[in-house]
Amino acid sequence: MNLLTDPWIPIQEKGLFEKITLQQLHCGEKTGEICLPRDDMELACLQLLCAITQVLFTPKNKRELGHYVKQPLAQDDYQTAIQGKLDWFDLDHPETPFMQFRGVKAKEATPMDKLMAGLSGGENKVFVNEMGLADNLCSGCVAIALFNSANNCPNVGGGNLGGFKAGLRGSTPITLLIQGRNLRETIWLNVLTEETLNRVMPWYDETKDMPPNYIKPVKAREKISVSEIGLARGLLWQPARYELFSSNKLDVCSCCGLKETVYDGFKKEQFGYTIEGVWPHPLSSRTFSIKKKKEEFPSFTTTAPTWTHMSRLLIDRQSDKEGQQAAPIIQQARTFIASAKLQIIIGGYRNNQATILERRHELFSLAQGWHEHGEVIQQIIHYGLEYKKALRKALYLFAVGIKDKVHGSGVNLCDPVEANYYQQTEGLLHTRFASVHFEQPDKDLTQLKQQLKTVVKKLFDLATEPYQQEPKMIKALAMARRSLHKSLKDLEPQGEPHDKN
Ligand SMILES: [Zn+2]
Known part of the structure; x- marks a missing residue:
């Protein structure tokens, strides 16, 4: 299954559920909203769509971005953009499968539920999830689950998988996304322009052609500075060594419910390396303590509601002791959609080490004038x-x-x-x-x-x-x-x- 050409995006319109291709979505041939039984999987699907779009099309400036927001793509433009990138997004690629590694050494396959955040281990699993939600996953849902575990979860699925690294943003970062009037618009509003990227990621230009780490792997025990991680490499960073496993049977996907060839497990292998510094993720705000020289991504650590976090998510501030910086996507929105109200999606998990206690996926509106006040x-x-x-x-x-x-x-x-x-x-x-x-x-x-x-x-x-x-x-x-x-x-x-x- 190739994420750039096959139908994997689960959408619903007027009560009709179907899977569509990225080309259909971007060229305006199909519309609808993402629809999956779990809100965290829906959020991860949107994040993945934004990441792929960012990798395929990085607009030069606001004007070019505005054009993308307004106009669906021409089919030829889509086809041109995916050339050279098809190998990055092939879930079953013989050498470089999407967000996996070939030849992972494991005695036995791990059941698929460990790839779904919060489904196994922990006392709250019944509260957080329906039971039996991930015995088998279809190719689309498994791609979303892989991306989610690499980006949003404490060391993968919880339970006894300690020793596996969390993603570049730490174990349970808060994610911010701007919501547009429809799915296509939402995706574009979360794509950064080269102008913004050069500002938030000074090494953007010289690293932009770097492939993801599952294409060009890091070495075991390597020390990697964040300035060596380019945009695509960071957005698609796979922190753990996984390889999906499928016995090629046709079955009902336990996530989306469609009957397809399913994946029934994955192999995993411990792999150590060190990241030095904090990678400026487009969808995350950052806080830093100047005194402690420590920088991190905010996460939900208590039961306090999401609005209590709004300041450190949206506002830039710096004193001689500490500081905070809004997510690059919000920084860009200040100049791009300043004259309108802002709708933002805020999501993330709250965890206790590897156990997920709660998940959030909320929509906030901010009245016009938000960017200046x-x-x-x-x-x-x-x-x-x-x-x-x-x-x-x-x-x-x-x-x-x-x-x-x-x-x-x-x-x-x-x-x-x-x-x-x-x-x-x-x-x-x-x-x-x-x-x-x-x-x-x-x-x-x-x-x-x-x-x-x-x-x-x-x-x-x-x-x-x-x-x-x-x-x-x-x-x-x-x-x-x-x-x-x-x-x-x-x-x-x-x-x-x-x-x-
Ligand atoms: Zn599915």
């Missing part, structure tokens, strides 16, 4: 977090009291109420990002604060209601309430109207 985005997040803090503080006081003065209730409601707060305010935050008047945000921010305040008061009352009649807790409760009122008042600058109840 990072401070407003920060303010929205700030208030979202400050109102939560006020609530937690009050509930904490209710639990522990004040030493030698007020006896605490001993009932700690902080965590469950925080989870509730995040749930109840999620929609408010989304709406605010999508509708805020970035030029003149005061009215919107005041309204947001009022809304958050209402939620906080309601949640506090609800949580403490069962204890209101407990004589031993009355003092602690009164003190907690006073603390809450004070914190809420402090969040409103002098002269700002606030309700009296």
